[in-house]
Amino acid sequence: MKCFKHGAIKRGAIAALLATVALPALAADLMIGRAAEPSSIDPQFSRTGNNQGTAQLMFGRLIEQDANLQISPGLATEWNAVDDTTWEIKLREGVKFHDGSALTADDVIYSLERTDEVPNSPAPFSDMVSSIDTMEKVDDLTIRIKTKEPAPAFIEDIGRVFIISKAASEGKSSEDFNTGTATVGTGPYKFVSFKPGESLTIEAFDGYWGAQPEFKDVEVRFISNDAARVAALLSGSVDLIDAVPPADVARLEEQEGINVVSAASGRVIYLGLSQRFDQAPGVFDLDGKPLAENPFRDPRVRKAISLMIDRQLVVDRILGGAGVPAGQLVPAVLGGYAEDLKPDEVDVAKAKELLTEAGYPDGFALKLYSSNNRFPGDGDLVQALGQMLTRGGLKVQGVEALPYNVYSKAASAGDYGAFVFSLGSSTPTSAPNLSSLIQTYDKEAGTGAFNRVRFSSKAFDDALAVALQEFDAQKRDELLAEATRIAFAETPIVPLYWQKVFWGARKGITIDGGLSEYTLAQDVKRVD
Template sequence: MTLPLSRRALAMGAVAAAAPAAAQQPTALTIATGGSVTSLDPHYFNAAPNSALATHFFDTFTRRDATAQIVPNLAESWRVVEPTIWEFKLRAGVKWHDGRPFTADDVVATVERVPNVPNTPSSFAGFLRSIARVEVVDPLTIRFHTRYPNPILSNDLASVFIISRHAGMTTTEEYNSGRAVIGTGPYKFVSHSMGDRTVMERNPEYWAGPQPWERVTYRFIANDAARTAALIAGDIDVIDQVASSDLERLKRDNRVRVAETEGLRVVYLMPDYSRTGPVPGVTDNAGTPLPRNPFHDVRVRQALNIAIARDAIASRIMEGQATATRQWLPPGTFGYVNDLRPAAADVDGAKRLLAAAGFPQGFKLVLTTPNDRFPNDSRIAQAVAQAWTRIGVQTTVEALPWSSFSTRGSRQEFGMRLTSWGSSPGEASYTLANILHTYDRERRTGASNAGRFSSPELDAMTQRAQATMDDDDRRRQLEAAVRWVAENAPIMPVVQLMHSWASKRNLVVTPRMDERTTALEVKPA
């Protein structure tokens, strides 16, 4: 067998000095992420930074690999018994961090806890909405009885972290203190300082085998330049969300290795639909609150949507690290519409739509954005504000830390927000069900619909697609729903992000389409 060049060079070095090379192998890893973690409770907030950290301590039922394909995890095999019955075989010999065995009852406990976590800004309950009943066949066999045929149940379950019956059925505060962070994952909890860092140690009994790192420090550094500087100085081993302005320089630095991939995260705009009357931050040109919510008028939404110069944002602000888009998934994913491409900004058309909607002189609004959640978030918001101001909608930007933005946003405090969403399952139904479906806590729909958009027509389209087992038929239905959203603009996708990581040269990072930054994806070169 002929080895690749990099492996041949490594092998030659090993022959020359096998013992010294082994002695120099690093055993500790420090990661700096730009995504703010808001809780250690794996069920509290369906947000990528939280889930990335939780992956170190907890396992999911099934798992998505780096290319978003479903692979076994705590469930090692599964089959569809009937259209509304799925059977899963659980992995034998798995233990919790405290030594107790993992069983089917822990899965039941997880299904019980997820929809009942209080005050969640974005619940995981939507992933379990189709489950009507859980049947424990034996300690390592479980059946899910669903309310309707769910063709992607195995994909849904890849988003839900499994907690134990004996230690995990507790409060979010107990998780944040570390006392309840007892999982089956590759690392054990050591310490956590909110907004700063989490420290963990290797789980030597991990069912998939021990990880290469004895100790991992997972730090939060919001500022892009500070993360890059810490990497160059040698204080950090791996960084994520590499600033587009730093990327080319890092690629030329022989001390650094860069990894990139096309991502599943879209940056989008969403108005407030929770009110029929005055909306926070929305006034006439004299500063008086508008008597009615303008965003319920599709013409206003369409005007704002077609005014945005998406290509300019992708090329100038993102410097090629994003793609202009009118939908929420990249090409090749399930439900992507090939002929639905972004058009050039239409200022005159936008003004005509505003006039037809009763706003010939426009109005004023505040656009709220995070300033530390994804690359160039507040800069993208400024570009959108300039585009809207050109059509007569005088827009100012309010930029907030992600921790504040997510909490306030879940309380419908923003008239217009710029945010992002990662469709980790790689299927259009994920966004339709969680962002655009009518919010209903009891039915577990619209779990992340912070703007509270509601359309019975779109709800019906989504529900039909979700219950369609035939892939070709489901794809056609999802594409029709994507077209509906593009035409009616309840959300306004702007750009699809690329994801990038930089590491010391002696490390290799496997880039993930779902953008999770974990120690599991970092190996010695």
């Protein structure tokens, strides 16, 4: 038995915004200005970072993670691998939901069953529960789960699913979570109100099983515009903001009464080149007509585009140095990183040679798409990519940057041929990122949940499957690295960089930021 037990804006622009931004005076104990809002309060609706960062305020999980993704007991205190395909999970005693009811095995089983059945989910949690074969309630605080095959990282997988109250949510829709009808969790904060496009209000839960947060009443305001968000901090309308533009960091550090917090990030920013359809949306011949064949299905074209991009220039010019050029999905601090897999260096001559080999000696035309409020500099990034691809021999007919809530739904639906997106790291290894982003999409199997480009490689899938069944952690990391090498020999996506993230806070408070990037009220602390 294997046992795991654990007890860029100018000064004038800022001044103008300070005069024009009309935000009410501080009312809550803590006011947070966030760049992106969740698409739903339903914690199982979407696994995008802004949704998960919101859910973590109000809902608990079987295991918890610190800001650097290291795991610790959450709603589960003990997990035992009885054999290679059987797990027994012990729940924490005395955990209460926000309505005062006790957490039981029934709630956990219900939550794990529901997470794969949420209608219209743009980014489902399917791969986190896809290995489950059967679940059995042993007693109120014990669950036994059989997996379809050996799954050494099983607890890390299901540990990312938020647990909800069966009594409060059974038969309810995602909209019922938005109104608060079904929003009954075990997290440090309980739901008060949600106004889409405006704010989320929460209140500390006195019955929380863990450490009480320092701030009782919290309002999270959604301020997508970078300049307006910075202005809100400077005017005192909010206490803390996330996604500080790198170009504004030095200016904020010079402001009396403002504290800037920074952290390395596990989020990879990438260019997706969709292989999903026979004709790629937004891709044209040189006469402006839709291209008859999808050029992105040819790995030579994908490699050529990667060779057109000056990653270091992007990091230096757009991020002010606050990033690291990427050639794979996860940074070196996480397991499964392939040491020998470096970012492509700019080689326009080689790029044009590859385009010619692929049948596009004169290139082709395309549009580029991006969000404009998901991560620092996203709107500027897509403009820079347009210039680089033009120099590389392609005809960029335009770039479009949209609010993330609109953009992410369209990207998930396959509306874009060439698009900028990102993926954060959710565990200490590359396994979930490889599985969700570039493993072959299979809705029934729960793989490729974020594989918006629909890359597919049997050699990679087979190598990943072997890695995911390896119980020895060091060997598993080596196998994950080898699977990564196999995939990136075909340039499944074009990794650009791992970003560094910044928060701005009024003097007297700080936040424990880290690889997760989440802006959690429970991580905000008072300081002298």
